[in-house]
Amino acid sequence: MGRRILKYAILGLLSKEDMSGYDITSEFKQAIGQFWSAKHSQIYVELKKLVSEELISQYIQMAGVKLEKKMYRITPKGKKELQSWLLKIDEQLETEKDVFALRVYFLKDIPSEEVLWLFFNQLKRKSEKLSFLKEQFSLHFGEKDPINLDVEELGHYFVLTKAISREENYIIWLNKSIEIIKKRIADKSFGEN
Amino acid sequence: MGRRILKYAILGLLSKEDMSGYDITSEFKQAIGQFWSAKHSQIYVELKKLVSEELISQYIQMAGVKLEKKMYRITPKGKKELQSWLLKIDEQLETEKDVFALRVYFLKDIPSEEVLWLFFNQLKRKSEKLSFLKEQFSLHFGEKDPINLDVEELGHYFVLTKAISREENYIIWLNKSIEIIKKRIADKSFGEN
DNA sequence: ATTTAACATGTAAATAATTACATGTATAAT
DNA sequence: ATTATACATGTAATTATTTACATGTTAAAT
Numbered sequence: 019m020g021r022r023i024l025k026y027a028i029l030g031l032l033s034k035e036d037m038s039g040y041d042i043t044s045e046f047k048q049a050i051g052q053f054w055s056a057k058h059s060q061i062y063v064e065l066k067k068l069v070s071e072e073l074i075s076q077y078i079q080m081a082g083v084k085l086e087k088k089m090y091r092i093t094p095k096g097k098k099e100l101q102s103w104l105l106k107i108d109e110q111l112e113t114e115k116d117v118f119a120l121r122v123y124f125l126k127d128i129p130s131e132e133v134l135w136l137f138f139n140q141l142k143r144k145s146e147k148l149s150f151l152k153e154q155f156s157l158h159f160g161e162k163d164p165i166n167l168d169v170e171e172l173g174h175y176f177v178l179t180k181a182i183s184r185e186e187n188y189i190i191w192l193n194k195s196i197e198i199i200k201k202r203i204a205d206k207s208f209g210e211n
Numbered sequence: 212m213g214r215r216i217l218k219y220a221i222l223g224l225l226s227k228e229d230m231s232g233y234d235i236t237s238e239f240k241q242a243i244g245q246f247w248s249a250k251h252s253q254i255y256v257e258l259k260k261l262v263s264e265e266l267i268s269q270y271i272q273m274a275g276v277k278l279e280k281k282m283y284r285i286t287p288k289g290k291k292e293l294q295s296w297l298l299k300i301d302e303q304l305e306t307e308k309d310v311f312a313l314r315v316y317f318l319k320d321i322p323s324e325e326v327l328w329l330f331f332n333q334l335k336r337k338s339e340k341l342s343f344l345k346e347q348f349s350l351h352f353g354e355k356d357p358i359n360l361d362v363e364e365l366g367h368y369f370v371l372t373k374a375i376s377r378e379e380n381y382i383i384w385l386n387k388s389i390e391i392i393k394k395r396i397a398d399k400s401f402g403e404n
Numbered sequence: 405a406t407t408t409a410a411c412a413t414g415t416a417a418a419t420a421a422t423t424a425c426a427t428g429t430a431t432a433a434t
Numbered sequence: 435a436t437t438a439t440a441c442a443t444g445t446a447a448t449t450a451t452t453t454a455c456a457t458g459t460t461a462a463a464t
Contacts, residue, residue, distance in 0.1 A: 104314050232414090251412090
Protein backbone atom coordinates (compact mmCIF):
# COMPACT_ATOMS: atom_id res chain seq x y z
CA MET A 19 0.00 0.00 0.00
CA GLY A 20 0.86 3.61 -0.14
CA ARG A 21 2.07 3.57 -3.69
CA ARG A 22 -1.12 4.61 -5.45
CA ILE A 23 -1.41 1.38 -7.36
CA LEU A 24 -5.06 2.07 -8.17
CA LYS A 25 -4.01 5.26 -9.94
CA TYR A 26 -1.84 3.26 -12.34
CA ALA A 27 -4.35 0.45 -12.66
CA ILE A 28 -6.91 2.99 -13.86
CA LEU A 29 -4.42 4.72 -16.17
CA GLY A 30 -3.50 1.34 -17.62
CA LEU A 31 -7.12 0.41 -18.27
CA LEU A 32 -7.89 3.81 -19.82
CA SER A 33 -4.79 3.47 -21.97
CA LYS A 34 -6.56 0.66 -23.82
CA GLU A 35 -9.93 2.39 -24.18
CA ASP A 36 -12.16 5.05 -22.67
CA MET A 37 -14.16 3.78 -19.74
CA SER A 38 -16.64 4.84 -17.08
CA GLY A 39 -16.19 4.23 -13.36
CA TYR A 40 -18.67 1.41 -13.68
CA ASP A 41 -16.67 -0.14 -16.53
CA ILE A 42 -13.51 -0.03 -14.42
CA THR A 43 -15.36 -1.62 -11.52
CA SER A 44 -16.45 -4.39 -13.91
CA GLU A 45 -12.90 -4.93 -15.16
CA PHE A 46 -11.87 -5.79 -11.62
CA LYS A 47 -14.28 -8.71 -11.77
CA GLN A 48 -12.47 -10.06 -14.83
CA ALA A 49 -8.90 -11.25 -15.41
CA ILE A 50 -7.07 -8.25 -13.97
CA GLY A 51 -9.18 -8.53 -10.83
CA GLN A 52 -7.11 -11.62 -9.98
CA PHE A 53 -4.14 -9.36 -9.35
CA TRP A 54 -5.57 -6.00 -8.39
CA SER A 55 -9.00 -4.89 -7.36
CA ALA A 56 -10.90 -1.98 -5.82
CA LYS A 57 -14.47 -1.17 -4.83
CA HIS A 58 -16.53 1.36 -6.77
CA SER A 59 -16.41 3.79 -3.84
CA GLN A 60 -12.64 4.00 -4.13
CA ILE A 61 -12.66 4.09 -7.91
CA TYR A 62 -15.04 7.07 -8.24
CA VAL A 63 -12.96 9.10 -5.79
CA GLU A 64 -9.72 8.21 -7.55
CA LEU A 65 -11.15 9.14 -10.95
CA LYS A 66 -11.98 12.65 -9.70
CA LYS A 67 -8.48 12.95 -8.29
CA LEU A 68 -6.93 11.88 -11.60
CA VAL A 69 -9.03 14.47 -13.45
CA SER A 70 -7.80 17.19 -11.07
CA GLU A 71 -4.25 16.00 -11.71
CA GLU A 72 -4.94 16.25 -15.44
CA LEU A 73 -3.92 12.66 -16.03
CA ILE A 74 -7.37 11.85 -17.41
CA SER A 75 -10.28 13.89 -18.80
CA GLN A 76 -14.00 13.36 -18.49
CA TYR A 77 -16.87 13.58 -20.97
CA ILE A 78 -20.52 12.59 -21.03
CA GLN A 79 -21.98 9.76 -23.05
CA MET A 80 -25.75 9.28 -23.06
CA ALA A 81 -26.89 5.77 -22.17
CA GLY A 82 -30.60 5.69 -22.92
CA VAL A 83 -32.61 8.91 -22.67
CA LYS A 84 -31.69 10.30 -19.28
CA LEU A 85 -28.67 8.40 -18.05
CA GLU A 86 -25.50 10.44 -18.40
CA LYS A 87 -22.60 8.03 -18.37
CA LYS A 88 -19.33 9.67 -17.33
CA MET A 89 -16.58 8.50 -19.60
CA TYR A 90 -12.89 8.99 -18.91
CA ARG A 91 -10.00 9.31 -21.35
CA ILE A 92 -6.29 9.26 -20.57
CA THR A 93 -4.35 12.46 -21.37
CA PRO A 94 -0.84 12.54 -22.89
CA LYS A 95 0.44 13.49 -19.42
CA GLY A 96 -1.35 10.46 -17.96
CA LYS A 97 0.08 8.17 -20.60
CA LYS A 98 3.57 9.43 -19.84
CA GLU A 99 3.18 8.80 -16.11
CA LEU A 100 1.81 5.33 -16.79
CA GLN A 101 4.72 4.43 -19.05
CA SER A 102 7.26 5.63 -16.54
CA TRP A 103 5.56 3.66 -13.74
CA LEU A 104 5.50 0.49 -15.83
CA LEU A 105 9.30 0.54 -16.00
CA LYS A 106 9.75 1.08 -12.29
CA ILE A 107 10.97 -1.83 -10.20
CA ASP A 108 9.48 -2.22 -6.72
CA GLU A 109 12.17 -1.92 -4.05
CA GLN A 110 11.03 -5.12 -2.37
CA LEU A 111 8.58 -7.89 -3.08
CA GLU A 112 5.40 -7.29 -1.15
CA THR A 113 3.62 -9.98 0.85
CA GLU A 114 1.05 -11.82 -1.27
CA LYS A 115 -1.53 -12.11 1.47
CA ASP A 116 -3.57 -15.26 1.89
CA VAL A 117 -5.82 -15.62 4.93
CA PHE A 118 -6.38 -19.35 4.36
CA ALA A 119 -2.64 -19.99 4.60
CA LEU A 120 -2.55 -17.87 7.75
CA ARG A 121 -5.22 -20.06 9.31
CA VAL A 122 -3.31 -23.18 8.27
CA TYR A 123 -0.23 -21.84 10.07
CA PHE A 124 -2.32 -21.93 13.24
CA LEU A 125 -3.44 -25.50 12.57
CA LYS A 126 -2.66 -26.68 16.08
CA ASP A 127 -5.55 -24.55 17.38
CA ILE A 128 -8.07 -26.11 14.99
CA PRO A 129 -9.87 -29.23 16.23
CA SER A 130 -8.45 -32.11 14.19
CA GLU A 131 -11.91 -33.22 13.07
CA GLU A 132 -12.47 -29.79 11.46
CA VAL A 133 -9.18 -29.52 9.59
CA LEU A 134 -10.09 -31.76 6.66
CA TRP A 135 -13.40 -29.97 6.14
CA LEU A 136 -11.58 -26.62 5.98
CA PHE A 137 -9.18 -27.91 3.34
CA PHE A 138 -11.99 -29.46 1.28
CA ASN A 139 -13.95 -26.25 1.45
CA GLN A 140 -10.98 -24.26 0.14
CA LEU A 141 -10.46 -26.92 -2.54
CA LYS A 142 -14.04 -26.44 -3.70
CA ARG A 143 -13.71 -22.66 -3.88
CA LYS A 144 -10.40 -22.79 -5.68
CA SER A 145 -11.70 -25.37 -8.17
CA GLU A 146 -14.61 -23.10 -8.98
CA LYS A 147 -12.28 -20.19 -9.50
CA LEU A 148 -10.08 -22.29 -11.77
CA SER A 149 -13.09 -23.30 -13.87
CA PHE A 150 -14.07 -19.66 -14.26
CA LEU A 151 -10.56 -18.71 -15.32
CA LYS A 152 -10.26 -21.57 -17.81
CA GLU A 153 -13.59 -20.55 -19.30
CA GLN A 154 -12.31 -17.00 -19.65
CA PHE A 155 -9.19 -18.33 -21.32
CA SER A 156 -10.93 -20.48 -23.91
CA LEU A 157 -13.37 -17.66 -24.55
CA HIS A 158 -10.58 -15.20 -25.37
CA PHE A 159 -7.82 -17.38 -26.75
CA GLY A 160 -9.11 -20.89 -27.47
CA GLU A 161 -6.31 -22.71 -29.21
CA LYS A 162 -4.51 -19.59 -30.36
CA ASP A 163 -0.72 -19.60 -30.31
CA PRO A 164 0.60 -16.69 -28.19
CA ILE A 165 3.35 -16.19 -30.75
CA ASN A 166 0.81 -14.81 -33.19
CA LEU A 167 -1.18 -12.74 -30.70
CA ASP A 168 -1.46 -9.01 -31.14
CA VAL A 169 0.57 -7.14 -28.51
CA GLU A 170 -2.73 -5.65 -27.28
CA GLU A 171 -3.87 -9.14 -26.29
CA LEU A 172 -0.55 -10.47 -25.02
CA GLY A 173 -0.81 -8.85 -21.58
CA HIS A 174 -4.22 -10.40 -21.14
CA TYR A 175 -2.86 -13.77 -22.25
CA PHE A 176 0.04 -13.67 -19.78
CA VAL A 177 -2.16 -12.59 -16.89
CA LEU A 178 -4.76 -15.28 -17.55
CA THR A 179 -2.14 -18.01 -17.82
CA LYS A 180 -0.62 -16.68 -14.59
CA ALA A 181 -3.97 -16.76 -12.79
CA ILE A 182 -4.73 -20.26 -14.04
CA SER A 183 -1.36 -21.70 -13.08
CA ARG A 184 -1.63 -20.05 -9.67
CA GLU A 185 -4.95 -21.74 -8.98
CA GLU A 186 -3.74 -25.07 -10.35
CA ASN A 187 -0.73 -24.89 -8.10
CA TYR A 188 -2.91 -23.98 -5.12
CA ILE A 189 -5.12 -27.00 -5.79
CA ILE A 190 -2.12 -29.32 -6.02
CA TRP A 191 -0.89 -28.06 -2.67
CA LEU A 192 -4.35 -28.49 -1.11
CA ASN A 193 -4.56 -32.07 -2.38
CA LYS A 194 -1.08 -32.94 -1.14
CA SER A 195 -1.90 -31.47 2.25
CA ILE A 196 -5.19 -33.36 2.38
CA GLU A 197 -3.33 -36.59 1.68
CA ILE A 198 -0.91 -35.91 4.52
CA ILE A 199 -3.74 -35.11 6.92
CA LYS A 200 -5.63 -38.25 5.92
CA LYS A 201 -2.54 -40.39 6.38
CA ARG A 202 -1.93 -38.89 9.81
CA ILE A 203 -5.51 -39.64 10.83
CA ALA A 204 -5.21 -43.22 9.58
CA ASP A 205 -1.90 -43.77 11.40
CA LYS A 206 -3.31 -42.27 14.58
CA SER A 207 -6.40 -44.48 14.74
CA PHE A 208 -4.19 -47.46 13.95
CA GLY A 209 -2.02 -46.57 16.95
CA GLU A 210 -5.05 -46.07 19.14
CA ASN A 211 -6.69 -49.39 18.35
CA MET B 212 -9.24 -3.75 5.12
CA GLY B 213 -11.88 -4.39 7.64
CA ARG B 214 -11.67 -7.90 9.02
CA ARG B 215 -9.02 -7.37 11.68
CA ILE B 216 -6.77 -10.07 10.31
CA LEU B 217 -3.80 -8.72 12.25
CA LYS B 218 -5.71 -9.26 15.47
CA TYR B 219 -6.02 -12.97 14.72
CA ALA B 220 -2.49 -13.24 13.35
CA ILE B 221 -1.20 -11.93 16.68
CA LEU B 222 -3.52 -14.17 18.70
CA GLY B 223 -2.36 -17.13 16.65
CA LEU B 224 1.30 -16.35 17.22
CA LEU B 225 0.77 -15.80 20.95
CA SER B 226 -1.14 -19.06 21.13
CA LYS B 227 2.14 -20.84 20.44
CA GLU B 228 4.28 -18.85 22.85
CA ASP B 229 4.55 -15.53 24.65
CA MET B 230 6.10 -12.84 22.51
CA SER B 231 7.03 -9.16 22.46
CA GLY B 232 5.97 -6.73 19.74
CA TYR B 233 9.46 -6.99 18.36
CA ASP B 234 9.22 -10.79 18.25
CA ILE B 235 5.96 -10.57 16.33
CA THR B 236 7.52 -8.11 13.91
CA SER B 237 10.35 -10.62 13.39
CA GLU B 238 7.90 -13.48 12.77
CA PHE B 239 6.52 -11.53 9.81
CA LYS B 240 9.96 -11.75 8.25
CA GLN B 241 9.83 -15.55 8.48
CA ALA B 242 7.52 -18.16 6.95
CA ILE B 243 4.20 -16.64 7.99
CA GLY B 244 5.32 -13.31 6.54
CA GLN B 245 4.79 -14.90 3.12
CA PHE B 246 1.04 -14.85 3.76
CA TRP B 247 0.46 -12.03 6.22
CA SER B 248 2.58 -9.18 7.39
CA ALA B 249 2.44 -5.87 9.25
CA LYS B 250 4.84 -3.10 10.25
CA HIS B 251 5.92 -2.59 13.85
CA SER B 252 3.94 0.64 14.06
CA GLN B 253 0.71 -1.23 13.43
CA ILE B 254 1.67 -4.15 15.65
CA TYR B 255 2.37 -2.07 18.77
CA VAL B 256 -0.96 -0.26 18.43
CA GLU B 257 -2.85 -3.52 17.89
CA LEU B 258 -1.18 -5.11 20.93
CA LYS B 259 -2.43 -2.30 23.17
CA LYS B 260 -5.90 -2.69 21.71
CA LEU B 261 -5.87 -6.44 22.35
CA VAL B 262 -4.82 -5.83 25.96
CA SER B 263 -7.72 -3.40 26.41
CA GLU B 264 -10.02 -6.04 24.93
CA GLU B 265 -8.61 -8.54 27.46
CA LEU B 266 -7.66 -10.97 24.71
CA ILE B 267 -4.00 -10.80 25.74
CA SER B 268 -2.13 -9.69 28.87
CA GLN B 269 1.20 -7.94 29.25
CA TYR B 270 4.15 -8.46 31.57
CA ILE B 271 7.72 -7.24 31.78
CA GLN B 272 10.80 -9.32 31.09
CA MET B 273 14.22 -7.78 31.69
CA ALA B 274 16.58 -8.03 28.74
CA GLY B 275 19.96 -6.93 30.06
CA VAL B 276 20.10 -4.47 32.96
CA LYS B 277 17.81 -1.64 31.87
CA LEU B 278 15.80 -2.88 28.90
CA GLU B 279 12.27 -3.78 29.89
CA LYS B 280 10.92 -6.10 27.24
CA LYS B 281 7.13 -6.12 27.09
CA MET B 282 5.91 -9.66 26.74
CA TYR B 283 2.37 -10.61 25.78
CA ARG B 284 0.41 -13.73 26.67
CA ILE B 285 -2.91 -14.85 25.24
CA THR B 286 -5.84 -15.03 27.71
CA PRO B 287 -8.47 -17.81 27.73
CA LYS B 288 -10.88 -15.29 26.19
CA GLY B 289 -8.34 -14.58 23.45
CA LYS B 290 -7.80 -18.27 22.80
CA LYS B 291 -11.53 -18.77 22.45
CA GLU B 292 -11.88 -15.93 19.94
CA LEU B 293 -8.93 -17.28 17.96
CA GLN B 294 -10.40 -20.76 17.78
CA SER B 295 -13.76 -19.48 16.64
CA TRP B 296 -12.12 -17.33 13.92
CA LEU B 297 -10.06 -20.26 12.67
CA LEU B 298 -13.26 -22.16 11.83
CA LYS B 299 -14.84 -19.24 10.02
CA ILE B 300 -15.04 -19.37 6.23
CA ASP B 301 -14.47 -16.15 4.32
CA GLU B 302 -17.57 -15.19 2.35
CA GLN B 303 -15.55 -14.72 -0.81
CA LEU B 304 -12.00 -15.29 -1.94
CA GLU B 305 -10.09 -12.04 -1.76
CA THR B 306 -7.84 -10.79 -4.53
CA GLU B 307 -4.26 -12.02 -4.12
CA LYS B 308 -2.64 -8.80 -5.25
CA ASP B 309 0.45 -8.84 -7.43
CA VAL B 310 1.74 -5.58 -8.86
CA PHE B 311 4.09 -7.31 -11.30
CA ALA B 312 1.16 -9.14 -12.91
CA LEU B 313 -0.71 -5.84 -13.07
CA ARG B 314 2.17 -4.28 -14.99
CA VAL B 315 2.27 -7.28 -17.32
CA TYR B 316 -1.42 -6.75 -18.10
CA PHE B 317 -0.43 -3.34 -19.44
CA LEU B 318 2.35 -4.84 -21.54
CA LYS B 319 1.34 -2.96 -24.69
CA ASP B 320 2.46 0.29 -23.01
CA ILE B 321 5.93 -1.06 -22.22
CA PRO B 322 8.60 -0.55 -24.91
CA SER B 323 9.24 -4.00 -26.34
CA GLU B 324 12.99 -3.74 -25.70
CA GLU B 325 12.29 -3.30 -21.96
CA VAL B 326 9.85 -6.18 -21.50
CA LEU B 327 12.43 -8.98 -21.35
CA TRP B 328 14.52 -7.08 -18.82
CA LEU B 329 11.47 -6.66 -16.57
CA PHE B 330 10.71 -10.37 -16.69
CA PHE B 331 14.33 -11.32 -16.00
CA ASN B 332 14.45 -8.94 -13.08
CA GLN B 333 11.35 -10.51 -11.56
CA LEU B 334 12.84 -13.94 -12.22
CA LYS B 335 15.94 -12.98 -10.25
CA ARG B 336 13.95 -11.69 -7.29
CA LYS B 337 11.66 -14.70 -7.22
CA SER B 338 14.59 -17.10 -7.47
CA GLU B 339 16.21 -15.42 -4.49
CA LYS B 340 13.01 -15.70 -2.52
CA LEU B 341 12.72 -19.37 -3.43
CA SER B 342 16.28 -20.03 -2.24
CA PHE B 343 15.51 -18.35 1.07
CA LEU B 344 12.36 -20.42 1.51
CA LYS B 345 14.09 -23.69 0.64
CA GLU B 346 16.81 -22.87 3.13
CA GLN B 347 14.16 -22.27 5.78
CA PHE B 348 12.58 -25.57 4.89
CA SER B 349 15.71 -27.69 5.13
CA LEU B 350 16.63 -25.87 8.34
CA HIS B 351 13.33 -26.77 9.99
CA PHE B 352 12.36 -30.05 8.37
CA GLY B 353 15.28 -31.47 6.42
CA GLU B 354 14.22 -34.92 5.25
CA LYS B 355 11.50 -35.34 7.89
CA ASP B 356 8.29 -37.06 6.87
CA PRO B 357 5.27 -34.81 7.57
CA ILE B 358 3.36 -37.87 8.73
CA ASN B 359 5.50 -38.02 11.84
CA LEU B 360 5.59 -34.29 12.54
CA ASP B 361 4.19 -32.94 15.78
CA VAL B 362 0.92 -31.07 15.21
CA GLU B 363 2.70 -27.94 16.50
CA GLU B 364 5.05 -28.10 13.52
CA LEU B 365 2.54 -29.21 10.90
CA GLY B 366 1.11 -25.73 10.28
CA HIS B 367 4.61 -24.43 9.68
CA TYR B 368 5.30 -27.34 7.34
CA PHE B 369 2.19 -26.72 5.27
CA VAL B 370 2.81 -23.00 5.03
CA LEU B 371 6.42 -23.43 3.98
CA THR B 372 5.54 -26.00 1.32
CA LYS B 373 2.82 -23.64 0.12
CA ALA B 374 5.22 -20.71 -0.10
CA ILE B 375 7.82 -22.80 -1.92
CA SER B 376 5.38 -24.21 -4.47
CA ARG B 377 3.96 -20.74 -5.05
CA GLU B 378 7.39 -19.37 -5.91
CA GLU B 379 8.28 -22.39 -8.04
CA ASN B 380 5.07 -21.97 -9.97
CA TYR B 381 5.74 -18.25 -10.40
CA ILE B 382 9.18 -19.01 -11.80
CA ILE B 383 7.80 -21.56 -14.25
CA TRP B 384 5.30 -18.99 -15.51
CA LEU B 385 8.03 -16.35 -15.84
CA ASN B 386 10.21 -18.74 -17.86
CA LYS B 387 7.35 -19.75 -20.12
CA SER B 388 6.49 -16.12 -20.72
CA ILE B 389 10.12 -15.26 -21.42
CA GLU B 390 10.23 -18.03 -24.03
CA ILE B 391 7.14 -16.66 -25.74
CA ILE B 392 8.55 -13.14 -25.75
CA LYS B 393 11.87 -14.35 -27.14
CA LYS B 394 10.15 -16.33 -29.86
CA ARG B 395 8.03 -13.32 -30.82
CA ILE B 396 11.16 -11.16 -31.07
CA ALA B 397 12.90 -13.78 -33.23
CA ASP B 398 9.89 -14.11 -35.53
CA LYS B 399 9.57 -10.36 -35.85
CA SER B 400 13.21 -9.73 -36.84
CA PHE B 401 12.99 -12.60 -39.30
CA GLY B 402 9.99 -10.96 -40.92
CA GLU B 403 11.71 -7.60 -41.01
CA ASN B 404 14.89 -8.80 -42.68
C1' DA C 405 37.36 2.22 23.26
C1' DT C 406 34.34 3.05 19.51
C1' DT C 407 31.25 2.14 16.09
C1' DT C 408 27.79 -0.55 13.98
C1' DA C 409 24.01 -3.45 13.82
C1' DA C 410 20.51 -5.65 16.01
C1' DC C 411 17.23 -5.31 19.65
C1' DA C 412 13.31 -2.73 21.45
C1' DT C 413 9.12 0.51 21.71
C1' DG C 414 6.47 4.01 20.73
C1' DT C 415 3.45 8.23 18.33
C1' DA C 416 1.65 11.25 14.50
C1' DA C 417 0.29 12.12 10.04
C1' DA C 418 -1.09 10.66 5.80
C1' DT C 419 -2.90 7.45 2.64
C1' DA C 420 -5.48 3.32 1.14
C1' DA C 421 -9.41 0.61 1.43
C1' DT C 422 -13.77 -1.12 3.10
C1' DT C 423 -18.49 -0.76 4.64
C1' DA C 424 -22.56 1.56 4.87
C1' DC C 425 -25.55 4.95 3.31
C1' DA C 426 -28.00 6.99 -0.68
C1' DT C 427 -30.17 7.52 -5.23
C1' DG C 428 -31.68 6.87 -9.82
C1' DT C 429 -32.06 4.63 -14.94
C1' DA C 430 -32.43 0.89 -18.32
C1' DT C 431 -33.30 -3.64 -19.64
C1' DA C 432 -34.83 -8.32 -19.24
C1' DA C 433 -37.91 -11.51 -17.28
C1' DT C 434 -42.45 -12.74 -15.61
C1' DA D 435 -47.82 -3.99 -16.07
C1' DT D 436 -44.67 -5.32 -12.59
C1' DT D 437 -40.60 -6.94 -10.71
C1' DA D 438 -35.96 -8.04 -10.58
C1' DT D 439 -31.53 -7.32 -12.11
C1' DA D 440 -27.96 -4.97 -14.14
C1' DC D 441 -26.31 -0.49 -15.06
C1' DA D 442 -24.73 3.82 -13.08
C1' DT D 443 -22.71 7.29 -9.60
C1' DG D 444 -21.82 9.24 -5.57
C1' DT D 445 -20.60 10.54 -0.17
C1' DA D 446 -19.58 9.62 4.82
C1' DA D 447 -17.71 7.11 8.34
C1' DT D 448 -14.67 3.83 9.77
C1' DT D 449 -10.85 0.88 9.63
C1' DA D 450 -6.36 -0.71 7.96
C1' DT D 451 -1.84 0.29 6.64
C1' DT D 452 2.22 2.80 5.60
C1' DT D 453 5.67 6.35 6.19
C1' DA D 454 7.94 9.33 8.94
C1' DC D 455 9.33 10.91 13.25
C1' DA D 456 11.45 9.80 17.78
C1' DT D 457 14.23 7.50 21.36
C1' DG D 458 16.98 4.34 23.92
C1' DT D 459 19.62 -0.43 25.04
C1' DT D 460 22.51 -4.42 24.07
C1' DA D 461 25.72 -7.19 21.74
C1' DA D 462 29.03 -7.85 18.21
C1' DA D 463 32.61 -6.21 15.39
C1' DT D 464 36.63 -3.35 14.63
